[in-house]
Structure formats: structure tokens, C-alpha cells
Amino acid sequence: MKRRFLFLAVALLGISSLKAQEQPVQIRVKPIEIHDVLNNPGIGFTTFQRFNGDSLNAGEGWTEGLPILYQKFDGNLTNKNHPQTTIAYFRVDWKYMEPEMEKYNWPMIDKALRTAAERGQTLMLRIAPYEAGEKDVPAWYRKLVGPEDKNQSAKWRIDPEDPRYIQYFGGLIQALGQRYDGHPDLESVDVSIVGYWGEGDGSHLLSDQTRLALLNCYLDNFKKTPLTFQPLNGDAPDPGVIVKGTNISASWPDGRNNGTGTQMRYLGYRVDCLGDMTTDLWPEKHWSHMTDIYPKDIVKSGMSEVWKKAPVTMEICYTFLHWLQTLKYDEQTVDYIFGEALKWHITSFNAKSSPVPEVWSPLVDKWLNKMGYRYVLRRFEYPSVVTRQGQLSYTSLWENVGVAPIYKDYKLAVRLKNSHKTLVLPTCAELLNWLPGDIVDEETLYIPFDMPLGKYQLEIAIVSPVSFEPRVKLAISGVNKDEWYPMGEIEVKDQK
Template sequence: MRSIVLLFLIAAAGFGQPAEKTVIVRPTEIDDVLVNPGIGFMTFQRFNGDALNEGLKWTEGYPIVYQEFKGTLENKNHPMTSIAYFRVYWKFLEPEQGKYRFDLLDTALKTAHNRKQTLMLRVAPYGTRNDNDVPDWYRTMMGPEPGLKIAKWRTNPEDPRYAQHFGKLIREIGKRYDGHPDMESVDLAIVGAWGEGAGAADLTEATRRALVDSYLESFSKTPLVMLLTDEKTNKYGISKKPVGWRVDCLGDMGGFSNPNWSHMQDYYPQAIINFGMKDAWKKAPVSLEVCWVMQHWKNKGWDVDYIIDQSLKWHISSFNGKSSAVPDEWWPQVNRWLKKMGYRFVLRKFTYPAAVRSQGKIAFTTWWENKGVAPIYKEFPLALRLKGTQRTEVLLTDADIRTWLPGDNLYDNAVFVPAGMPDGEYELAIGILDPQTRVPAVKLAIAGVDAGGWYPLGKIQISGN
């Protein structure tokens, strides 16, 4: 549903000129959960349609064990997603020095694409077990390393060979995949078990810069997301270019050894401000990961509404629930979360002329409201479509919708009617398109979408051929 009003405007040249009709469209807002690029829940080491992890367990860091596709993209007991997250240890990507298993990334990217997802990536230097140490060739080079300064270090990052070899892998990945249309973002992980950044604050400035620069200098198109680790590392990264941030323990309300300390109350609120990341969300995404799994939150009796509201305050765009089931009783809260997470575009008003001449301009005005908590971070063209009985044309605008922060946004412009458009009545529609395929990719929170993802606005008459 939408309301359409025709206004008669007197031309500025004087009352003797013929009146022009302006159409005013006020679309009807909808309350649906929308699955849109780069936002919402994600799958972890899995893809849309795969079986979830069972119970309270999950896997990470190892090559993906691909499940047979069952023919449906639906995720039982889990929201639909537009993102697949792959976390992989260094040793699997570079089993021999200088020989890279890019096939692991290629297959993940292809599978994500086929499941209507983009791929989020983290290369973790190591884990905590013998089978997820640094690569065998690097361990042979370094030898045993007992008594390291930080408990979650498996190798000394201050040895120049670490930045040289781990940094070279990151640069090779950037050389091959930066700007890949199916690569959603890359975690800027430099040190510590699982790449979570333990001990980053203790690095020398030279080592810190060498590791961080391996990402900053290799990814100019694909968004980077830093682990929220320490003031020196985070402030250095964001001083060089827009980077987002992430944490891996959202929801912890006191589940570790100290009952009077939690990530949600005693670390994240302070670190976001102290590490200089409070406004990072305006230019790059915030991606948060569940601590344990959501069922663990419920078993502990933690307040899911408080956790959700804090994440929204921090401008969350995406959430990794580790491909574990959403507790049945929490679906209302999760759906509320999904309607605010990331961006949510409502077209409030659109005006355009009821008639134009061939090769003339369609001047239009728009008022949008972003009812989410973040902008969109990649370029998606805003376009108009003219659809007639004999010809259809898609007209791209120059709108940069990445600037549409939460709240009201205006965009007024004009597009030319292509030469040779046959006289007649056309349907005018609007859409936000995939930059590669030029078909609608972003769902709007308004009624009336057609089968192709366009939102019809009304009729326009073209004449003068």
C-alpha cells in the first residue's frame, strides 16, 4: 500500500505557463524481519541450509566440513542469514612455507555465493591445542617456545620472523581477494589464541605496526574489523583508515572465574571509549560474537533483553551465534533484535513529475528514515526503473547510501529519460541494486515489493518523440 497525491505546481516563469503535475508517494511501512546484505545473524563454519551445531558445542578454526545441500536455504531454529563466517588457523592455509591453500577460501566463497551469502573471514595465527599450533614448518623454524610472556601466545610475536611470515600470508590473501564481491569483511587478527588479540597491548610499537599494516596495506576495498584489544593497537588502526571492531564474548554477564567481573559490564563499555572505537561504526561495521552459545545465556539466567539493548547501543551490524539454535522462548526478542540490527531503510516520501518529455529530466525528491542502528558499509546503487509495454530502462543515481546514518536522510536529484523511449505510460519503481548484477539486493521496510525486488511508486507519462 502507498498513498499517491497529485499536486499542480505553477511554473516559476509565471502564471501563463501550463501547470505541472507532481506526484507525491508516501509508502506504507512494514514490520517484517528483513534479510539484507551484511547484517543480521550469520552461519559459522557452515552455510544457509546446513544442520546446526548441537547443544552447547561448536567448532572453529579447522577447514570446513561441507554438508550435503538438502535443497533448502532455511536454517532450522536459527534466523536466515546473508553472511557465512569462516575462521581458519594459519597452519591450514600455509601448510608449507610459501605454498597457500587458497582453494579453502575459493570453495568457501563459492559456497557462500551459492547459498545467497557473503563470506566473513578471520585467519587466526593459532589456537591452544597441539593440532592448532602455528604451521609445522614455522614451529620447526622456531623450535619449542616454553615460558612465553603471555599465556595465550604460542609463539613469540616479537621475533621478526612472526610478522614477516604471518604478515606475508595476510598480504597474499589481500592481493588475491581484496574487493572480491563475495568477501564481506576480514577480521584484523594479529596475535593470541584464536586471533583474539591476547597480549596485543604488550607488543612493541614496531611489531604492532608491522602486523596491523599487513592488513591496512592489503585491504583497501574489503572492510576490516579489528578485535577490541587495547588502546595502542585500536587507536593505531583507526588512525590509518576506517576500521570496524568486534568482540568474541557478547553476553557474558559473569561466567568466568571472578563473579564480580563480566565483559558486558566491566570491559566492553569502557574499552569501546578508551580504545578510541566509540564512533568507528559510522564508517565501518561492528560485528559481535556470542560468548559460549545463546542457550548458555539462558541456562545462566542472563537477561537477553539487556544484552540485546547493549549491542544495539554499540551499533551492531552482525552477530555470530556460532550456528547454534536460538532458544525457543527467545524468538520474540531475537526478531526485535533483527529489526534493529544494522540498517533498515524506510522510504517515507518520494515526489516526481507526472509527465516528462523524451530525453527530459525526471526530477525527484526523497526522504528516507534509517530505523536501524548503523549505516550500510558497501556501495549499493540506488536506481529508478521505467517499465513500459515496449521498453524497460534502469536509471542509476549517484546516491551514496553509505552516508545514511540512523535517522532521517534526504536525497534529491534528477535522471535523464534515455533517448528513443517510446511515448506512453510507464511504471516508475525504485530499488537498491547489487553492484555486480544490477538487480535489487536490499529489501526496504515498505510494502509493495514486486517479484523482482523493485518497489513500484506510480505511473509516469513520457511523450515528445
């Protein structure tokens, strides 16, 4: 009896050991972090009135508001003395968009969108109502409303309270949204309603009715393409009243606005004078943007938490060469400016297609490695063996070492590939919620019943939700020629 019991115990132990041996080994991968500058969608520097591969502005100056002067392209996308970019920013005046009443220059926008796509970029767009100097409203509109009234607000060239302003400038914006909203090559559109260069000066002087009508031309017609608002003008006694009567105000710290419809979405914001450090530039106001306006108004405008849901984009005050040659900024000053921009969660930056001085190139590279999102995969763990019609459960630890999340609806995907079969398995990871810091992503994917048996390479990537092609470079080594990141080998077996 004892001998029989001992035999049974040994047999059970053998079966248990056999089952233990059949359990798949867990593969643990710890990728190596890299510190290269990554040219990723929607973040980093932008070109301005230009595209990748074009020559830059000479000296300290720049151009804006005019139609793009297309340069001869030799096929080389390299930007000399300027970072590579994924965004081309185009700012053009109303007079060029509507040279005749209600006859819109769509070919100008179509060509800009097409060229941006050909150069590996998306287009960021602003239609400005007018500028200073001779860059007036369209000639036909000037004839319609008469000459400038020098007694009206110095903020405006024409009276925005005139119903014809909403009818025609607002009508252009409505038509723009109806034609281009959701266009895959359109990165974002600036909400431009009044003021020189469309920067919003005097917005707080508008009546609620006019302000809301102009804002809703954007909100009701751009429901897919992101919108970027500019609440920080430095001209209002309280920036919260710039948009009083809407949900973009100090009483709505998440920056939401639902227009007149039922949709609810988030608006990003932009600032147009990053780097202004001296009150000497504004002697009549005794303030600078960096030390007086932005730190206060970002909070008071109710936009300080917007970065969690919508992008923050910034534009240089003057140019880098102006900083270096005229303002005599030193490295410490530039580092401070960059640090403040990171504190405000900058995602993209317009340097006005001006060269980056070689002496500041290391600072710019360091800045770019923090701007927007930057994903480091710290660990990835998965089973060495899976079965057809079975589960592939993985766990991963990531870190976003940037200052913002991604705002594009991309997908994290797992790919199994060998010489005979390629299978892409999209995950349910919510990348829009991958804020700076640690991220744990654990999921169970399923292997199809007809998956061919054999060994595969397991790879990961952040991909387009439509084509499943990789879109985002990770800050880890080992990317292959297909721009996927191999994690190791996995075997697909049949169920027993």
C-alpha cells in the same frame, strides 16, 4: 476600447488556464511500513563454519579453527531455529592455511567463497595464528622456532617478536590480500595478529616495530575488502596502547588508519564475548565484558564513532543454549544484552551456528529489525508527465530505523518500465551517509532523447552499481516479482 481590453484580458486568462492545465500533476506516494525481518546484505546473523541450509551445532558447543566439514546440501536454504543470513563466517587456523612452508591452501578459501555465493552469502574470514590446547602453529614452524617457552607471556604460544613470525605468518596475510582483496564474495577480513584464536591478547606487549609490521601486512594488502579490528581484549591497562604508534588509537576517534601507504580508509571493529554478564566466569579478574570491559573500552580505544564509516560485528559469548540452560538468563537479561549491542551500533552477529531458543525468538526478531540499516520510504513525489530529453525531478523522504548505515557501495535507482522498454536511472544518493534518522533525497534525472513515448510504471530500488539488479529489501509493502517497488504511473511525451 473597453470591450477590446476586456476581450484581451479574457484571452490571456484562457491561455493562462490552458497552461495551468498542461502542468503535470505531482504524484505523492506514502508507502506502508512493514515489520518483517529483512534478510539484507552485510547485516544480521552469520552462520559459523557453516552455510545457509546446513544443520546447526548440537547442544551448547561449537567448532572453530578447523577446515569446514561440508554437509550434504539438499537445495533447501532454510536455517531451522536460526535466522536466515547473508554472511558466512569462517575462522581457520594458520596450520591449515599453510601446511607446508610458503605453500598455501588456496583451494580451501576458494571453495568457501564459492559455497557462500551459492547459498546467497558472502564470506567473513579470519586466519588465526593458533589456539589453545593442541591447535598449535604449523608443524614446520614449530620445528623451525623450537618448543614453547613457558617463561614467555602466557598470552602467546610463540614469540611474535621473532622476525620469522612476521616473515611467515605476515607473509601468509600478504599473500592472502594479494590473491583475494576486492573479491566480490569476500565480506570482510579480521585483523588477526597475535593471541589465542587471533583475538589479540597481549597486543599491548608487542614492540611498536612488530605491532606495526603485523598490522601493515593487512593494511597494505587489503585496500578494497573491509577490515575489522579487535581492540577490546580486557587484558591491557589502557586499550588505547594496544595499537599505539598507529592511527587506530584513542587519539584518532574516527578509527582511521593509513598503513604505510598513502591510502586512507576506515576499519570496523569486533567483540567476541557479547553477553558475558557475570564475574563468576572470570573470578581472577573480577569483571564481566558487558558491564565492565565493553562500555569503557569502546570509548577508550577510540572506536566509539567508527560505526559511522565501518561495521561493528559481534560474537556471542558461549551460545544461546548455554545462556538458557547453564547461565539461566531470563528474557529481561537477554533484552538488556541486545539493547547494549544496539547502543554500540551492531551490524552483524555470530551466534556460532547455535539454535535460537524458541522462547527468545520474538526478542531476536525485534533485534534483527534494528541491527544494521533498515530503510523505510516515508514519501515519494514525482511528476505525472515528463518529456523526452527533459527532466524527471523527484523528492523523497526516508528514515533509517536501524542503528547503522549501509557500508556497501550500492545505488538508489529509478526504473521506468512498460511492455516495450525498461530504463534504469541511477541516482547520486550517497547511501553510505544515510545514518539512522530522517533522510531527504531530492534529485533531477534526465529522460533520453530517444525514449519511446507512452505510459510507464515508475519503480525504485537499491541496486548493484554494476548489474543494476536490486540488492536491498526496503521496509515497505508492495515489492514486485522483480524486487522493485512500484510508485505509480508516469507518461513520457514529446517536447512541443
